[in-house]
Amino acid sequence: MNKKEVFKLAKGFRGRAKNCIRIARERVEKALQYSYRDRRNKKRDMRSLWIERINAGTRVNYGNFMHGLLKENIQLNRKVLSELSMHEPYSFKALVDVSRTAFPGNRPVPPTPKKQGLSILV
Amino acid sequence: MAMSFSCPSSSCSPSITSIFTHKTYAPITATTFNFTCNPPHSSISSLQFTTPSYHRPSSSSRIVPKLSQTEPSTLVSEDEVSEPEQPESAEETLSTTEPKGEEVFAVVMIGGRQYIVFPGRFLYTQRLKGANVDDKIILNKVLLVGTKTSTYIGKPVVPNAAVHAVVEEQGLDPKVVVFKYKKKKNYRRNIGHRQPNTRIRILGITGYQDSPAATLP
Numbered sequence A: 001m002n003k004k005e006v007f008k009l010a011k012g013f014r015g016r017a018k019n020c021i022r023i024a025r026e027r028v029e030k031a032l033q034y035s036y037r038d039r040r041n042k043k044r045d046m047r048s049l050w051i052e053r054i055n056a057g058t059r060v061n062y063g064n065f066m067h068g069l070l071k072e073n074i075q076l077n078r079k080v081l082s083e084l085s086m087h088e089p090y091s092f093k094a095l096v097d098v099s100r101t102a103f104p105g106n107r108p109v110p111p112t113p114k115k116q117g118l119s120i121l122v
Numbered sequence B: 001m002a003m004s005f006s007c008p009s010s011s012c013s014p015s016i017t018s019i020f021t022h023k024t025y026a027p028i029t030a031t032t033f034n035f036t037c038n039p040p041h042s043s044i045s046s047l048q049f050t051t052p053s054y055h056r057p058s059s060s061s062r063i064v065p066k067l068s069q070t071e072p073s074t075l076v077s078e079d080e081v082s083e084p085e086q087p088e089s090a091e092e093t094l095s096t097t098e099p100k101g102e103e104v105f106a107v108v109m110i111g112g113r114q115y116i117v118f119p120g121r122f123l124y125t126q127r128l129k130g131a132n133v134d135d136k137i138i139l140n141k142v143l144l145v146g147t148k149t150s151t152y153i154g155k156p157v158v159p160n161a162a163v164h165a166v167v168e169e170q171g172l173d174p175k176v177v178v179f180k181y182k183k184k185k186n187y188r189r190n191i192g193h194r195q196p197n198t199r200i201r202i203l204g205i206t207g208y209q210d211s212p213a214a215t216l217p
Helices: A003-009 A021-057 A062-071 A078-087 A089-102 B015-020
Strands: B035-037 B105-110 B113-117 B122-126 B135-139 B142-146 B150-153 B162-172 B176-182 B187-193 B196-206
Touching: A003 A021, A021 A062, A021 A078, A021 B176, A062 A089, A078 A089, A078 B113, A078 B142, A089 B150, B105 B135, B113 B122
Parallel strands: none
Antiparallel strands: B035 B135, B105 B113, B105 B142, B122 B196, B135 B162, B142 B150, B162 B196, B176 B187
């Protein structure tokens, strides 16, 4: 890469790394290495984000939910499921119900925490 | 439109079936092409705009003769569903509400990826090899359809559902620089890469009405 390209890629870098070619070249190379690595990491990160969102959307836990969908041979992927859980809540509810009938069967209700006063100490 | 000529099937490369990945059980005769060419002027006239604006669908009724390809035989899925199709007659009758009527959405699988699709919007997919600009395309792998009052969940595919789309342009993704470097070994490779893609605009979603649905009470 010649100097012009290096400086173009070095925009926004801190200190002399955006102005001086010797330093900029090193930093730009490092930045490109990171981007290569992170293109692969991004896929992993997104998938774990989707799983978090799906888990938040179902009150049944994520593992049971996915197992139920698998049993019913529903092949929506996690990206779409997380989008549905955010924007189309009723469709997502339908999916959760499908999964519940498929796998655990009954509907586990999350236990409500009971408020206990100081009397328990006595 | 005065005449509607269809692309001679022979000119479309057989590799297209692999794009839509319909592995039929029956002996494949490579006739299951899901798109035909349409005269660009008439049916696509309202799609000439190039602004990537997500405006509401003008009228999905404007179009599109149901094309006479051998659709029902090609309902079989692709990479994911390897087993024969489950009886998609498993019903559930739940209640769901969705923005309805003109506003339906579908989850469709193209090129191995799934997209949530609304009529009137466009999306970028992997390059579809045999398609030229202004081709009508029918997407068969519809995994879920939602309307205002009901949701049709496919196991894995909603039967007889189809999403109509038109190919707008075949371009390239923005450039990605692939830079490989090993330290202290004098190894540097600098490669640029632009992935080919296709922009398709969704016209409408049809054919889902008879499938089992989960509806709002």
